[in-house]
Amino acid sequence: MDKELTTLVQMERGQRGTVLQLKGGRGLVNRLNALGILPGKKITKVSAMLMRGPVTIEVDRAQIAIGFGMAKKIIVKAD
Amino acid sequence: MTKILLMGNPNVGKSAVFSRLTGVKAIVSNYAGTTVSYTRGQMKLGADTAEVIDVPGTYTLEPTSQAEEIALKMLAEGDIVVNVVNATNLERNLYLTLQLLEKDIPVVIALNIWDDTKHLGIDIDVEKLQQRLGVPVIPTVAVTGQGIKELVEAIPRAASPRLPHTSSDKRWAAVGSIVEEVQRIRHRHHTWRERLADASVRPITGGITALVVLAASFIVVRFISEGLINYVLDPLFNNLWAPVLLKLSPLMGGEGFLHNIVIGKLIGGEIDFVQSFGLLTSGLYVPLAMVLPYVISFYLVLGMMEDTGYLPRLAVLMDNVMHRLGLHGYAIIPTLLGLGCNVPAILGTRILESKRERFITATLISIAVPCAALQAMIIGLVGERGIQYVIMVFGTLFLVWIILGFILNHTVKGFSPELLIEIPPYRLPPWRTVLQKLWMRTYGFLVEAIPIILGAVVVINVLYYFGVFDAIANFTAPVVTGLLGLPKEAVTAIVIGFLRKDVALGMLAPLALTSGQLVVGSVVLAMFFPCIATFVVLLRELGVVRMLKAAGIMIVAALAVGGILNLIL
Numbered sequence: 001m002d003k004e005l006t007t008l009v010q011m012e013r014g015q016r017g018t019v020l021q022l023k024g025g026r027g028l029v030n031r032l033n034a035l036g037i038l039p040g041k042k043i044t045k046v047s048a049m050l051m052r053g054p055v056t057i058e059v060d061r062a063q064i065a066i067g068f069g070m071a072k073k074i075i076v077k078a079d
Numbered sequence: 080m081t082k083i084l085l086m087g088n089p090n091v092g093k094s095a096v097f098s099r100l101t102g103v104k105a106i107v108s109n110y111a112g113t114t115v116s117y118t119r120g121q122m123k124l125g126a127d128t129a130e131v132i133d134v135p136g137t138y139t140l141e142p143t144s145q146a147e148e149i150a151l152k153m154l155a156e157g158d159i160v161v162n163v164v165n166a167t168n169l170e171r172n173l174y175l176t177l178q179l180l181e182k183d184i185p186v187v188i189a190l191n192i193w194d195d196t197k198h199l200g201i202d203i204d205v206e207k208l209q210q211r212l213g214v215p216v217i218p219t220v221a222v223t224g225q226g227i228k229e230l231v232e233a234i235p236r237a238a239s240p241r242l243p244h245t246s247s248d249k250r251w252a253a254v255g256s257i258v259e260e261v262q263r264i265r266h267r268h269h270t271w272r273e274r275l276a277d278a279s280v281r282p283i284t285g286g287i288t289a290l291v292v293l294a295a296s297f298i299v300v301r302f303i304s305e306g307l308i309n310y311v312l313d314p315l316f317n318n319l320w321a322p323v324l325l326k327l328s329p330l331m332g333g334e335g336f337l338h339n340i341v342i343g344k345l346i347g348g349e350i351d352f353v354q355s356f357g358l359l360t361s362g363l364y365v366p367l368a369m370v371l372p373y374v375i376s377f378y379l380v381l382g383m384m385e386d387t388g389y390l391p392r393l394a395v396l397m398d399n400v401m402h403r404l405g406l407h408g409y410a411i412i413p414t415l416l417g418l419g420c421n422v423p424a425i426l427g428t429r430i431l432e433s434k435r436e437r438f439i440t441a442t443l444i445s446i447a448v449p450c451a452a453l454q455a456m457i458i459g460l461v462g463e464r465g466i467q468y469v470i471m472v473f474g475t476l477f478l479v480w481i482i483l484g485f486i487l488n489h490t491v492k493g494f495s496p497e498l499l500i501e502i503p504p505y506r507l508p509p510w511r512t513v514l515q516k517l518w519m520r521t522y523g524f525l526v527e528a529i530p531i532i533l534g535a536v537v538v539i540n541v542l543y544y545f546g547v548f549d550a551i552a553n554f555t556a557p558v559v560t561g562l563l564g565l566p567k568e569a570v571t572a573i574v575i576g577f578l579r580k581d582v583a584l585g586m587l588a589p590l591a592l593t594s595g596q597l598v599v600g601s602v603v604l605a606m607f608f609p610c611i612a613t614f615v616v617l618l619r620e621l622g623v624v625r626m627l628k629a630a631g632i633m634i635v636a637a638l639a640v641g642g643i644l645n646l647i648l
Contacts, residue, residue: 030139030141031143031499032499033247033251034138034139034143034174035138035171036168036170036174038251046280047277047280047285049280049282049285049395049396049398050282051399053282053395054408054498060170060171061167061199062168062171062501063276063502063504064499064501065280065391065395065398065501065502066498067497068497070499
């Protein structure tokens, strides 16, 4: 994998990036899209809870908390 | 009557717009055949009256949840849409707007939270946005009322551009091009509110925040409710109402069947509002002076937590713990609601996606989450014996919640879906919506609880008179005395617990229990069958089979925990 390609889980807190791909079924993609998370969007990782807890990101000035399993499926190109 | 639908994403201040348009008179209804609730009220529109409906928050008209399905159905029944848009997040909000503009219904847009755009460094060209969308766009600040008059004036100008139906990719592209054209963003520094917001979703600072918030809530709830009891309600009952009843008592003969039902037994020639147990004594005192104050203060604090935006943060923070119980973080919200009343809490489990989660959450709530009424009685009665006993009761219930949740997670089939929620920025709670919600919830408690309490008092007195309780007590004595170590008269209380738990706990008062017995009795009462109202919603939400399962778990858990406590204490 390209060094700059990463998932939401692996990103550092405060790091910025661009969403490249949502690796999930139609249902998951729809739900993420509805919340404004789609390929091409700039995001910032705000925080992550300990022990595989949810990841919080900021996209278009809105904050979204995403469960660990889902966050693993969001591929990001880090800045 | 013209039906005006308020539609928009969650957390855009829709309820605040609603309360500005309609004033305080609002009704919460369930959508036919479901438990998705919505609020409706009325407003003046020119010379006519129009109905205003606060549709559940939606991100998209391609439904991803039950609430969104309902929103879609309601859209088909409306005449005009007021699309409430969060001005600080046009990128996401306009997606729903474009979907609405494809429908054959006139739309007007309230560009809400307008005041925040300035300090966030966002410039929106409203005129241009209006041109691009082809419908009126009115900047509003619903919390202060700014722009609401203009919004009402714009409703008759609502238009339906009937954009061609398109794919979601093309719609997002269209949103992008509109935002590009009408919005400029200036760079700016983080505000203290945002720093605080970020801190509350980080593990350590978030944990500290949660402890502070929950401790503060607890203190405020007790401060308000005890203030109401000590300085308003107790004086009213003792100084004004008791003398009236003491005059009435001899007129009714001072004793006998009717006297016992209406006034109850006099304790040492005086009215004892907890123990007398008549319609006009305990029947009024328990709901109004012991329970109502807690209900009011609890719902006030909960409403503020909802409207400041703290609850979703708590959900994120608790997600880890809740996953161990087979739930996701969002289940903390119905659980907290359960500390007010189990009925709305179990209805609230509808926000959870899977049947499995709803079953676990609802079962845990009905067993281990005492409602405000019961808490009030526990604090009142057990508290007389010392704070350590109160802590024992609540500590046991909390442990039961954790352990039982852990067991259920490993025995109930299926898996729990993951958390995916928006976290709104912290906002100062708009007082109008907080008070409106408080009023609706308190009113709901009064109409639901008082008839059942009065009915329960009559039934208990009648059954008592005919010796029914003695019979049941003798029959179940081996379990109650042997296993739980309670006197057999406590059976009456446990049976009554089915009607109202607060009343039932009150019935333990005259039994001269030891402190240990009182702890056992309180815990068993709390865990045993939920009150009748909770039972009905459990049945409706879970269906017969799952409800029976939940009931079985309740009985086993209550007897097991009661037995263990009896051995320890």
